[in-house]
Amino acid sequence: MIIIMFDNSKGGLLLDLHTDIAIIGAGPQALTLTTHLLQKGRRRSHEFAVIDPSGVWMQRWHQQFAAQDIPYLRSPIVHHPDPNSQALRVFAESRHRELFPPYDRPGRQLFTDFCGAVIKAWNLQNRVVAENVVRIEPLRQGRYRFRLWFAEGSSLQARRVALAVGDGAPNIPDWVERLPKTSPADRLCHASEVDLQQATLQGDGFAPRVRILIIGGGLTSGHLAIGAIRRGAKVRLMARRRFQEKLFDADPGWVGPKYLKGFNAEPDWQRRWQMIQDARNGGSFTPDMMLQLRRAQRDKSLDLVEQCQIDRVRWLNHCWQVHCTDGDVFECDRIWYATGRGLDAVQHPLLQEVQALYPAEW
Ligand SMILES: Cc1cc2nc3c(=O)[nH]c(=O)nc-3n(C[C@H](O)[C@H](O)[C@H](O)COP(=O)(O)OP(=O)(O)OC[C@H]3O[C@@H](n4cnc5c(N)ncnc54)[C@H](O)[C@@H]3O)c2cc1C
Incomplete structure (x- = not known):
């Protein structure tokens, strides 16, 4: 039998060098995979190793939710890392006030505590090796x-490897890429780099309110807008299409057999990919987020601008001058682009050698 020994106090040093399954990343997806493997392992044992530079579970998740001031999840109570779909409902029995209608969406603290309990229940506290995987080398034999x-x-x-490394690189608009190097980088960033807890958004004698332009029509842009307004900023929220109001980004039928049956029966990867794109159909606001945004709009803290695209921006006289394709020009102090992230398996550095040895059709 192969024994893996972890020693987190030494930066997760692996004393043995083999494992059955290696899981790269220790976010909620990795935790879900691990608990399911352990449950199956009651019948058939798997050795596994979880690797993440943080050395702990869900560090990025905690950081993201705190940075964007997200009070509760968008996903319902049955979506969590424990194999028993009712486990969070049982855990929340005495914490009903932390469940939000509809579908009992869990509050951030409740979900955090629940994940901590899952980690403890499955004895996974010290199972994350604090390392960054920089290369996957496929071995030709053995x-x-x-x-x-x-x-x-x-x-x-490892005999098998699972990548649970998260969402991939930020989508960067072309007008950002065209900016000269001299533009102030701290005044323009992707949503994932914004930390509302740290941001200073109070104005000064010259500009009583910091003016922030947020690009995007997904829930992240809404969270950032509300968080920034709460901290005293004036926000313009702009999207290239109409704002959509939906409880979930994709139809709830995708969670069960209604749509998944057809999806699973589709053998063509390209068509499957297209089905996913059609089902997602871009970002949207939940009805409660839309309500908050409309309220902020009425209070004149927020401008909602639909079907508008940026042509170019330039840093001029200590603020951004923004030119839109419809000819509109305005000024703001900061720009945050909530344009999502994308994982490109073809470009992913960890998959280059694997693809060279095992070419797959994309
Ligand atoms: C603002 C926001 C709100 C969201 N709200 C919800 C919601 O309500 N409900 C819901 O279900 N989902 C929600 N999501 C989505 C959900 O948070 C993510 O889908 C989830 O965090 C993805 O989990 P993950 O394990 O794939 O990735 P992550 O949580 O990103 O974890 C990936 C881990 O991989 C590690 N890693 C990356 N590269 C390497 C490497 N080379 N070597 C070792 N480790 C590596 C990273 O350090 C990281 O810890 C939200 C996302 C965001 C951004």
């Missing part, structure tokens, strides 16, 4: 098919 290389230079061999 029992172990992959070698994972860590930034420190050590490595781990």
